[in-house]
Amino acid sequence: MADVKTSLAQFEEISSNPQRLLQNYLDADEKVIACFPIYTPQPLVLAAGMVPMGIWGGQCNAHMAGKYAPIFTCSLLRSCLEFGMTGAYKGVSAAIMPIICDTFRGMNSAWRAGVKDIRPITFIYPQNRKDPGARDFLIEELKTVRSALEEISENQITNEALQEAIELCNQRNAAMRTFCETANEHLDLVKPVDRHHVMKAATFLRPEETIERVSALTEALRAEPVCRWTGKKVILTGITCEPDEILGYFADNKVAVVGDDLAQESRQYRSDYPAAASGMERLALHWFAVHGCSVAHDDNNTVRGRMLAQLAKEQAADCVVLCMMRFCEIEEYDQPSVIKEVTRAGLMSFSIDIDQSTTESGQALTKIQTFAEN
Amino acid sequence: MSEPTEVKKTKRPLPQSRILLNALVDSIYQDAWDAESKGEPVGWSTSIFPQELCATFGVPVLYPENNAAGVAARHDSPRFIATSEGELGYSNDICSYARLSIGMAHKMAHDPAYEAPDVQRMPRPTFLLCATNSCFELLKWYECLSRELDIPIFMQDCLFNYTDAKPDKHWIAYGRSQIEHNIGRMEEFFGKRFDWDKFLEIQKISIENARLFDECVMMNDRNPSPLNGFDLFNYMAPMVVARGRRETTAVLQQLKCEIQEHIDNGTTTFGSSPQEYRVDWEGIACWPNLGFNLKTMKKYGVNCVTNGYVGAWSLHYTPGNLDEMAEQYMLSSTNVVNTTTMMGKRSDVANHFQCDGMFCHINRSCKFMTYHMTCGREIVEDKCGIPVVFFDGDQADPTIFNEAQFETRLQSLVDVMKANKEEQ
Numbered sequence: 001m002a003d004v005k006t007s008l009a010q011f012e013e014i015s016s017n018p019q020r021l022l023q024n025y026l027d028a029d030e031k032v033i034a035c036f037p038i039y040t041p042q043p044l045v046l047a048a049g050m051v052p053m054g055i056w057g058g059q060c061n062a063h064m065a066g067k068y069a070p071i072f073t074c075s076l077l078r079s080c081l082e083f084g085m086t087g088a089y090k091g092v093s094a095a096i097m098p099i100i101c102d103t104f105r106g107m108n109s110a111w112r113a114g115v116k117d118i119r120p121i122t123f124i125y126p127q128n129r130k131d132p133g134a135r136d137f138l139i140e141e142l143k144t145v146r147s148a149l150e151e152i153s154e155n156q157i158t159n160e161a162l163q164e165a166i167e168l169c170n171q172r173n174a175a176m177r178t179f180c181e182t183a184n185e186h187l188d189l190v191k192p193v194d195r196h197h198v199m200k201a202a203t204f205l206r207p208e209e210t211i212e213r214v215s216a217l218t219e220a221l222r223a224e225p226v227c228r229w230t231g232k233k234v235i236l237t238g239i240t241c242e243p244d245e246i247l248g249y250f251a252d253n254k255v256a257v258v259g260d261d262l263a264q265e266s267r268q269y270r271s272d273y274p275a276a277a278s279g280m281e282r283l284a285l286h287w288f289a290v291h292g293c294s295v296a297h298d299d300n301n302t303v304r305g306r307m308l309a310q311l312a313k314e315q316a317a318d319c320v321v322l323c324m325m326r327f328c329e330i331e332e333y334d335q336p337s338v339i340k341e342v343t344r345a346g347l348m349s350f351s352i353d354i355d356q357s358t359t360e361s362g363q364a365l366t367k368i369q370t371f372a373e374n
Numbered sequence: 375m376s377e378p379t380e381v382k383k384t385k386r387p388l389p390q391s392r393i394l395l396n397a398l399v400d401s402i403y404q405d406a407w408d409a410e411s412k413g414e415p416v417g418w419s420t421s422i423f424p425q426e427l428c429a430t431f432g433v434p435v436l437y438p439e440n441n442a443a444g445v446a447a448r449h450d451s452p453r454f455i456a457t458s459e460g461e462l463g464y465s466n467d468i469c470s471y472a473r474l475s476i477g478m479a480h481k482m483a484h485d486p487a488y489e490a491p492d493v494q495r496m497p498r499p500t501f502l503l504c505a506t507n508s509c510f511e512l513l514k515w516y517e518c519l520s521r522e523l524d525i526p527i528f529m530q531d532c533l534f535n536y537t538d539a540k541p542d543k544h545w546i547a548y549g550r551s552q553i554e555h556n557i558g559r560m561e562e563f564f565g566k567r568f569d570w571d572k573f574l575e576i577q578k579i580s581i582e583n584a585r586l587f588d589e590c591v592m593m594n595d596r597n598p599s600p601l602n603g604f605d606l607f608n609y610m611a612p613m614v615v616a617r618g619r620r621e622t623t624a625v626l627q628q629l630k631c632e633i634q635e636h637i638d639n640g641t642t643t644f645g646s647s648p649q650e651y652r653v654d655w656e657g658i659a660c661w662p663n664l665g666f667n668l669k670t671m672k673k674y675g676v677n678c679v680t681n682g683y684v685g686a687w688s689l690h691y692t693p694g695n696l697d698e699m700a701e702q703y704m705l706s707s708t709n710v711v712n713t714t715t716m717m718g719k720r721s722d723v724a725n726h727f728q729c730d731g732m733f734c735h736i737n738r739s740c741k742f743m744t745y746h747m748t749c750g751r752e753i754v755e756d757k758c759g760i761p762v763v764f765f766d767g768d769q770a771d772p773t774i775f776n777e778a779q780f781e782t783r784l785q786s787l788v789d790v791m792k793a794n795k796e797e798q
Contacts, residue, residue, distance in 0.1 A: 068749045072467070106749070108534075131555050299527070301520050335464070
């Protein structure tokens with residue numbers, strides 16, 4: 001029990017203090033590359049001998065970002081810009097920015113105007129994923145990211161190094177998935193907020209460290225008696241489910257999180273880099289293996305809702321909770337369809353607002369309480 | 375004392391170019407209805423999809439963005455928006471064109487008592503054409519239409535150019551691949567062979583029309599300007615819905631003659647008010663508030679002599695060259711290039727048109743275009759030395775716009791422009 005508690009406390013420490021971890025990396029003369037959400041080609045960073053760290057904004061009342069980012073744009077990217085402009089990412093060598101929505105189109109300009117000391121490495125994912133030219137396009141596009149990283153690291157990225165990094169990331173993904181499965185057997189020990197800290201910390205840690213720490217936690221959990229959870233169970237979908245207070249409301253109302261489709265959490269780890277002749281091809285093919293995600297167009301346009309219903313049934317969940325990032329239009333367009341498919345599958349659903357620009361979350365509390373009482 | 379009598383304002387007769395334009399737009403809608411009645415394919419398309427493809431197949435296509443603008447300008451948008459937000463559960467944060475169009479599609483498909491708008495009635499489509507050059511939201515919007523109507527999407531992914539350079543070779547190869555692949559898919563879907571000779575002819579007409587449209591836009595650089603800037607919002611319609619048609623050539627040739635006539639006679643469609651200030655209007659029109667905007671601007675002697683948005687359909691490539699065509703569709707929209715490129719260009723235009731200021735529509739529906747303004751303001755101020763003023767509004771949702779704020783912001787722009795003129 002002590003092992004589990006200690007381990008979870010460590011994950012909380014890492015998840016809540018990425019700046020401290022960044023400073024540790026910098027103190028050790030490591031070069032750090034910030035990775036914007038979502039699907040940044042982290043193996044390229046690793047193969048260049050650098051450290052990839054996810055950036056996910058944070059709760060803040062932005063006072064600088066408003067100069068470039070309109071108030072009605074995604075609060076996550078607005079807070080990333082705020083942190084960039086106010087020096088929170090100082091020391092980072094560059095920031096990889098995939099253009100996956102309109103706010104990223106804007107952020108490309110806003111970052112260049114407002115954060116002069118951190119170079120953006122921008123690239124774009126093809127949305128016409130069934131077009132025969134999309135794969136070759138993406139490989140070439142990723143080569144531009146590779147060149148930029150080689151220039152910054154002063155290391156050549158070999159195919160061998162890239163393949164090793166990809167294997168490492170796939171192992172990390174597997175470790176995360178195993179943790180999620182195991183945690184569901186111990187919902188008394190792994191509260192929603194604990195689960196979140198583990199998932200989020202993995203976006204900051206080196207993959208090898210994630211594998212070591214998460215595997216140790218999983219083993220510690222396996223040594224504990226299986227919990228027969230009598231409360232309600234939910235699946236979370238959206239970009240993030242933060243701050244911690246919101247996840248605390250679930251626990252306070254005896255609601256467990258037994259699965260997620262959050263961009264900050266399982267979307268990162270649920271699909272591996274497929275096998276292919278070269279590392280660059282593997283990176284590209286990963287994009288074509290993404291399904292049920294708001295940033296990747298799919299001809300099968302009900303896939304996300306049905307995927308969530310399937311996940312909920314597998315995990316015996318009662319409900320899918322849509323965590324709606326404030327002003328994230330790509331999630332907003334999916335919202336009615338997801339609700340429709342989930343309802344069609346006989347499950348409950350409700351939406352809560354996620355807003356990094358305010359600490360007010362009373363609306364989420366009321367909705368969670370209402371769900372728990374019914 | 376005599377009884378007060380009601381003074382009826384006589385409407386000015388429409389110029390011949392507008393009569394031709396209206397007839398053209400009506401015929402395009404009629405073509406779509408004729409096809410629908412025969413059970414033939416009818417498309418709905420984003421506004422900057424390669425229209426050359428369906429024009430070659432002879433398959434009618436209508437444009438929900440253009441339609442939404444018309445519906446909103448006639449103050450008929452709220453009922454469709456209410457359907458999207460209420461019955462269907464869409465957030466009021468998403469684009470108002472999308473809310474309007476999805477609401478309309480839903481009513482059309484599922485409500486036997488559906489009442490179409492009075493004009494520009496859209497038949498139910500059998501397929502969708504989606505190009506991502508204007509924004510990423512278009513793709514999400516068309517995914518919703520595809521779900522709502524259970525019809526396929528033909529996509530032309532026009533990549534956002536985040537660099538300051540022209541698109542790289544691999545970008546163009548992807549664009550070309552999509553054109554070719556879409557032609558193949560359409561041949562199968564329409565059950566028709568693609569006529570490459572006709573395609574070449576339509577490309578030539580499209581390019582001729584783009585050249586004519588550019589000429590008309592540039593003729594407004596005279597002082598006083600022969601057109602009020604909002605006229606161009608009307609004349610961009612044929613470029614959106616019928617770039618590849620000879621009738622569009624006729625509209626634009628007539629418009630060009632009329633502009634020349636104004637220049638020769640020293641007249642203008644701005645009316646009798648003096649054009650004291652020349653401004654660059656940035657952003658899409660506030661369609662539900664167009665009349666108020668124009669009236670208020672006239673009151674202060676402000677003419678928007680140019681705007682960036684209307685140029686989005688000006689595509690220039692060598693007929694028969696698919697690489698160039700693919701590249702043009704990746705460069706056309708204001709929203710497919712980065713702010714440095716876009717606002718650099720707009721600064722050059724503002725200088726050429728001798729603008730005294732820039733008036734920017736912070737359009738609640740068009741987030742990326744708003745970024746251009748917030749991130750590009752310094753570029754314009756540096757390159758042109760003119761004031762840049764923002765006002766809040768929306769392209770189709772009338773609940774966002776505030777008349778008092780619009781006028782106050784315009785007054786502040788005028789104050790600075792006046793002070794600048796006095797200093798000169």
